[in-house]
Amino acid sequence: SRLGSLGWILNDLSLHIRDALQIGGKKPFPPGPRAWPIIGDLHLLADRPHQIIRDLSGKYGPVVGLRLGKRRAIAVCTPATAREVLFTHDKIFANRPYFQVNEQFLYGRDTSVVFTSLCPAWRRNRKICTIALVTARRMQQLEHIRSEEVSFLLREIYEESQGGRKSVEVGRYVQLMTARLTLRMIDSEARFVPGIEGLLEMIKEVEHEFSSPLIGDFIPALSFLDVWKKIRVRRMHRRMDSILSALIVKRKQAMLTSSSSFDDLLEVLLSKEADQNGCAGSAAVVDALTVEEMKAILLEILGGGIITTALTIEWGLAELLKHPRCLQRVRMEIEEALPKKGDDLIREVDIVNVDFLKCMVKEVARLHPAVPMLVPRISTQECQIGGYIIPPQTLAFVNVWGISRDESVWPNALQFLPERFEGKDVELKGQHFELLFGSGRRICMGLPLAVSMVGLTLANLIHHFDWQLSEGQTPETLNMDESNGLNLNKAVSTMAVPKPRFMIAIANTLA
């Protein structure tokens, strides 16, 4: 083991020396903070890394070089360098790094979508999920589920506030809504799931574990420090596995007794289940899925869609409470577009032409990107970013949060100004590198669903309720701090009193 440690120290030293040297006249690895022995810059990423990296970029420039234990990393912090990673070198950076926690939760390597490397399995799984959940046709077919869930949310908020007399923790109910929605798209029979709160808590715990990889992933010599986390992850994985297994077993039993279609992701996945020969019915071997792969896909869809969408809605409502003029303008434009809407639920078709609502959704995504540094990528061959040489196996973070707050990219960057998007051709679809949900082949698969849900939910919350801040709070004192984590959580939940504007509608929803 002494020899191992010596080898590791030499490797550490050689990384330092290589990074400091100019190779063939090209610029060496990008500059960054002075790395500590052994841990490198790992300590910098412990708490809200997007904020730290934005500050480092002010000092070191648009590409910050980091050493995370034995791994190299870069963080890009401008639209131009984000474009280089996500577009110019899309293929080189289209892989995800391996982390042990991911492998544990996802039944091995390359089993799913989000954390799977660029391989045939990723292509197959992403295609299956896209067709089952978010193509234009599928979005249309599933519209009724989204409307029902928003309607149910209005009712829950109304009930919880005792008809507008008490403040509610809006984010919690929005999370329950996105959890129910995602579960129903996976399993169309899961209409009133009694254990939805438990599932949501579980997903949050799993995400918490995902957001802090094991030390051994970066410093193998210190992997003994991971013992407790490994035990925790194993336990949590077992609990999650039993939920996912139960979903599959229940569906298989239902399929034995019913010949009608379930019209959901589970049905599509099970139609591709591999037999003993690795084939799925008439499908080719490469199209067949193992049960472990199905569970990994289900877990990623639950983990990828629920919290991100709910957080964006919560940040959006908080910004509107902070900026009542914006809230009034959105409401007015909704009412102008829908003069006869009155107390009915707003549907997606109703709001396609409400431009200010769309501007508002973009402004929320800009100021509060739910995944502030995208999902990390890893390079597969040497390339140049910002003129610096980036060796293969370098982790890459794209600090979209930092780009959004850069005054040279967005004048008055820290202010919430939806009107900045009026008449501007900037979309969230991955072509504009100043406003991103990812880009290229690894762009967020759920983008159409997320954007629809954020707009639809906010439109209904604004249209059906007059929102009052809890006692003692003013727009100026509303807390907008962020907490630590993979996602951009609010440090303090948004509490507000929803005064129903249309008693009849709420009463109908309750009926």
Ligand code: HEM
């Ligand atoms: C506001 C809500 C959402 C945000 C902010 C968000 C953000 C992201 C980001 C930043 C990535 C990484 C992109 C990259 O590396 O370039 C991603 C990937 C992904 N997202 Fe989302 N997401 C949201 C909602 C959803 C929903 C609703 C689903 C599914 C129903 C979903 C499924 C996925 C999947 C499967 C990937 C992996 C794509 C791949 O690696 O090929 N997301 N998302």
